Amino acid sequence: MITASHNPVSDNGVKIADPDGGMMVQRWEPFADALANAPDSEHLLHLVDRFVEEENIPIGGVQSAEVLLGRDTRPSGVALLEAAKHGINAIIGAVAIDMGVLTTPQLHWMVRSRNKGMGASESDYLAQLSKSFRCLMNLVPRERITDSLDTELVVDGANGVGGGKLEQLKKTVTGLDISVKNTGKNGEGVLNESCGADYVQKEKVVPSGFGPDDVGIRCASLDGDADRLVYFLIPSASSKNIDLIDGDKILSLFAVFIKEQLDVLYKDSDSNNKPPVRLGIVQTAYANGASTAYLKRLGLEVVFTPTGVKYLHKKAAEYDIGIYFEANGHGTVLFSENFLSGLECRSNELASASSGSKQHKAALRLLAVSQLINQAVGDALSGLLLVEAVLQYMGWSIRRWNELYQDLPSRQLKVKVADQNAVVTANAETQVVKPSGLQELIDAESGKHPHGRCFIRPSGTEDIIRVYAEASMQEAADSLARSVALLVDRVLGSGNSHQ
Numbered sequence: 001m002i003t004a005s006h007n008p009v010s011d012n013g014v015k016i017a018d019p020d021g022g023m024m025v026q027r028w029e030p031f032a033d034a035l036a037n038a039p040d041s042e043h044l045l046h047l048v049d050r051f052v053e054e055e056n057i058p059i060g061g062v063q064s065a066e067v068l069l070g071r072d073t074r075p076s077g078v079a080l081l082e083a084a085k086h087g088i089n090a091i092i093g094a095v096a097i098d099m100g101v102l103t104t105p106q107l108h109w110m111v112r113s114r115n116k117g118m119g120a121s122e123s124d125y126l127a128q129l130s131k132s133f134r135c136l137m138n139l140v141p142r143e144r145i146t147d148s149l150d151t152e153l154v155v156d157g158a159n160g161v162g163g164g165k166l167e168q169l170k171k172t173v174t175g176l177d178i179s180v181k182n183t184g185k186n187g188e189g190v191l192n193e194s195c196g197a198d199y200v201q202k203e204k205v206v207p208s209g210f211g212p213d214d215v216g217i218r219c220a221s222l223d224g225d226a227d228r229l230v231y232f233l234i235p236s237a238s239s240k241n242i243d244l245i246d247g248d249k250i251l252s253l254f255a256v257f258i259k260e261q262l263d264v265l266y267k268d269s270d271s272n273n274k275p276p277v278r279l280g281i282v283q284t285a286y287a288n289g290a291s292t293a294y295l296k297r298l299g300l301e302v303v304f305t306p307t308g309v310k311y312l313h314k315k316a317a318e319y320d321i322g323i324y325f326e327a328n329g330h331g332t333v334l335f336s337e338n339f340l341s342g343l344e345c346r347s348n349e350l351a352s353a354s355s356g357s358k359q360h361k362a363a364l365r366l367l368a369v370s371q372l373i374n375q376a377v378g379d380a381l382s383g384l385l386l387v388e389a390v391l392q393y394m395g396w397s398i399r400r401w402n403e404l405y406q407d408l409p410s411r412q413l414k415v416k417v418a419d420q421n422a423v424v425t426a427n428a429e430t431q432v433v434k435p436s437g438l439q440e441l442i443d444a445e446s447g448k449h450p451h452g453r454c455f456i457r458p459s460g461t462e463d464i465i466r467v468y469a470e471a472s473m474q475e476a477a478d479s480l481a482r483s484v485a486l487l488v489d490r491v492l493g494s495g496n497s498h499q
């Protein structure tokens, strides 16, 4: 997939999907790094030869390898896609298949579907989403359908690929009144500039293209390759700031809904108090503390992994149903094959014994969710339809959803240090183990503020140390972040910029 996601239009890069549609295995990352940094074609060929040998890859045999390619709307994508085709076709037995301009999650979905022997075209993708969405909407309890149900939604497409795809999807979806802004069509607006999920989540301000007309209406933002989704609300016409409904709150909404269906489905089960289904919630240290507390109050199992969806996804796949999200809006709900086949049997039994019963409907809803939400990777379009279906089911406005819990104020800072690798962390990046003594100093600072929580970690995408602080008041979160940034600066040296 040729994309640079939420980054400026002048950037570009690649995301690589594995044959199962998930992200590339981590074991191959060093090879990808070496390839990208090869100084010339001779080194490049040598690296490929060595890798083929080490990994025992059958090249030029009877088996052919198909590589699906897609790109986002960046102008540089055209030439890069041609280059990728040449590279792939240079390998005997390998065939490049250009799937066109796509969202990143669409391409992951296509790889997964194709290797499962199922329909894998774009129209198959759109048809599966609209069919499962319709199914969920048909299962909204009648008593919850009122005239006041809020069906209006305005979506910020980040001037990227997602807006146009949503316009296509919208034609096949009934029951929602969706309008799309920042579609990037006709050269209007620059990709990810003052708009999109990354901008909205980080800046917490009204994105370009939105204004007084959108006050009080449910709004959502996609990022440039449509694998991130956040919602927001413009509280008043004079307000520059928005009320952000981030990945943590999307996760919480999904968790409430899925838990409710499981409770109905298994309410009569006599499994010695042991829940028959393992439902796991996966977060990172950046998840707002109020979201974690809320999820735990619901009695859910919450676990933490290091930052990066590759870790969250892997952990979530260990459960019957695993829900993961980063606060930035990247996440999905995973269903194990084993659980799904059991659920299908149960649904069939219920269909013959008590068709239309509450239990039968709960089973049908869960099956529809597994069809709707992308099983390969976080997907803003399928996530958006699931949010919409769940809000209709609950009969909730965006305000009611936002009130599930109140975010604790937080602050993030970056510190430039001489060597970011000098910081080594443990416990899903919440504790510093090296340099020794630093964690105790951070703990002492956190202890000075009510609900104070702070951690530092080396960024995986920038050469900096990130500081995250949270407390019950914004001033306290700001002050905690600042003092810990100064500590990092003092202990690790040559720091000069806190942003």
Ligand SMILES: CC(=O)N[C@H]1[C@@H](OP(=O)(O)O)O[C@H](CO)[C@@H](O)[C@@H]1O
Pocket (backbone or CB within 6 Å): 286, 307, 308, 309, 326, 328, 458, 459, 460, 461, 462, 466
């Ligand atoms: C605090 C933060 O937002 N970190 C981001 C950022 O990773 P860092 O390792 O923090 O640079 O980029 C990742 C890739 O887009 C994303 O998954 C992650 O959430």
Ligand SMILES: [Mg+2]
Pocket (backbone or CB within 6 Å): 005, 006, 223, 224, 225, 226, 227, 228
């Ligand atoms: Mg993205």
